[in-house]
Amino acid sequence: MTRAHTRTLTADPLGGTVSRTVLPGGLRVVTESIPAMRSATVGVWVGTGSRDEAPELSGASHFLEHLLFKGTGRRSAMDISAQIEAVGGETNAYTAKEYTCYFARVLDEDVPLAVDVLADVLTDSRLSPEDVETERGVILEEIAMQRDDPGDEIHDLFAAALFGSHPLARDIAGTPETVAELERDEIHRFYRERYVASNMVVVAAGNVSHAETVSMVDKGFASSVTDPAGVPAALRDSNAVVPPSGSSVTVVGRDSEQAHLVLGCHGLARRDERRFAFEVLGAILGGGMSSRLFQRIREEAGLAYSVFSYSAEFAETGLFGVYAGCAPENAHRVLELAREVLAEVARDGVDAEELVRGKGMIKGGLVLGLEDTGSRMSRLGRGELLFGDQLSVDEVLRRIDSVTLDQVADLAAEVLTRPRVLTVSGPFADTDFTGT
Structure with a gap:
């Protein structure tokens, strides 16, 4: 038995x-x-x-x-x-x-x-x-x-x-x-x-x-x-091929008071060892009120109430996106500023102060998020189901601390220059974002 x-x-x-x-x-x-x-x-x-x-x-x-x-x-x-x-x-x-x-x-x-x-x-x-x-x-x-x-x-x-x-x-x-x-x-x-x-x-x-x-x-x-x-069940199609990256624009016309935009590209797969550096990069770009995107688009230009970046990792690929919600008349300028920020970070990387702040945001969010049993259960479940193992909180914090400026710069230069997809929802025609 x-x-x-x-x-x-x-x-x-x-x-x-x-x-x-x-x-x-x-x-x-x-x-x-x-x-x-x-x-x-x-x-x-x-x-x-x-x-x-x-x-x-x-x-x-x-x-x-x-x-x-x-x-x-x-x-x-x-x-x-x-x-x-x-x-x-x-x-x-x-x-x-x-x-x-x-x-x-x-x-x-x-x-x-x-x-x-x-x-x-x-x-x-x-x-x-x-x-x-x-x-x-x-x-x-x-x-x-x-x-x-x-x-x-x-x-x-x-x-x-x-x-x-x-x-x-x-x-x-x-x-x-x-x-x-x-x-x-x-x-x-x-x-x-x-x-x-x-x-x-x-x-x-x-x-x-x-x-x-x-x-x-x-x-x-x-x-x-x-x-x-x-016998373990073979339940997922492991041969699914991720389509090649390509630039595209999708506009959904709506009679609405606000425009919603997401600009992004392919990110990292779940088991990519650079995922901790990518989390830090995401925090620096659009993880909070001190982030580059928030400061440039909301605080300096006053063009949007909500602006942030986000990412998701899957078995063979991932995604990275920048979201903004703004008045329709500001949509093109918001998009222009978002592209400026991405281009700057892709070209020049980030500075030491941003790196420290980005690491602190990720580490603080992790530890504070584990103060209830539901968050702990979720961390364990994802670790076992998606990775087949468990990293201790200490080990995760160590890996975040070990992220360097060069690692973030290299990732930014690679990921943020990939072909981008733009999706827009608001009172627009299909041709309003052609060529943007």
């Missing part, structure tokens, strides 16, 4: 003891035990997101996220929410391009309930035809609401333009057309194929015992998440 494999990963001075067990069926359990806390967050991470769907199934991961809370063989939808809320806890879920996360935050004494509810939801959802139809309407309303918010929609438009025919280009929620056509049997098959042991990680952070958590997970998930013969 195959036995579970357990090891302690870190005993972090800035956190707790992180331990990892792989159960016989391939399910991974990671905990961070912090006895000083009186709460805990339990999360189940599934390595399936919008990029893993066939084009005709676009939106299936997000649809499934909704449906799993609608009832199981043991609990109704009301039972699922009421049992957690009765102990002052909360439960929720979200879907991303490469994973889906389900979680519950409770008092430490209620961890057994949280694990039991999540295990029930993840392994025994009914997916009744009636619930499928009810949630279909809810999701279509959600898509419509998102499209009515150009500040949200512009980022989806940017990703679609940047990634082209690659699965990363697809909207997480799908389209009204694909959601309207998804059938219950298709969603159920997707559920059974994807929600398997080797593709899932259970994480608990807070005042938890690793051994007790493993025992609860083993019991709760044993019924239906063991892969046949324990």
Whole structure:
């Protein structure tokens, strides 16, 4: 009989003891035990997101996220929410391009309930035809609401333009057309194929015992998440080719009071060792009120209320974008200033004061963000699911501290000169940004 494999990963001075067990069926359990806390967050991470769907199934991961809370063989939808809320806890879920996360935050004494509810939801959802139809309407309303918010929609438009025919280009929620056509049997098959042991990680952070958590997970998930013969599922198309970079302009005409712009390019893949330097570069460019973009566009020129840069890393590529929201008459000048800042940093790099400030922003954000169990759970879940390991907080801080001016300058010269994609939403014609 195959036995579970357990090891302690870190005993972090800035956190707790992180331990990892792989159960016989391939399910991974990671905990961070912090006895000083009186709460805990339990999360189940599934390595399936919008990029893993066939084009005709676009939106299936997000649809499934909704449906799993609608009832199981043991609990109704009301039972699922009421049992957690009765102990002052909360439960929720979200879907991303490469994973889906389900979680519950409770008092430490209620961890057994949280694990039991999540295990029930993840392994025994009914997916009744009636619930499928009810949630279909809810999701279509959600898509419509998102499209009515150009500040949200512009980022989806940017990703679609940047990634082209690659699965990363697809909207997480799908389209009204694909959601309207998804059938219950298709969603159920997707559920059974994807929600398997080797593709899932259970994480608990807070005042938890690793051994007790493993025992609860083993019991709760044993019924239906063991892969046949324990063979890891090959679930992602590793042959998906990222389209070559190319410059493009996408304009969505809207009768709106504000223009929304995203200017960006391909970034770094998730496992690129330069990712810490790239984070520092992003903070310097558009990470706060002292950033170059904020100072130039808002503080000096007064042309926008909101301006920032952001990045995202995926398995084989990434993205970098600069967002600004401004009055339509200021859009071209804002775009011009953003390009000036990117060109300056690409050509000249950054100075020592900016480097220190950028490092401080990243380090402070990391440590301050770990003051609740939910953030700790998320860090562990992403580390295990996306990287297959855990870096201690100390190690991450060390890597950020080790970033040099030359590393940032080299990255800026490489990334910020790549062909750029521009997406614009506002009261414009298609030709208003031609040649910009």
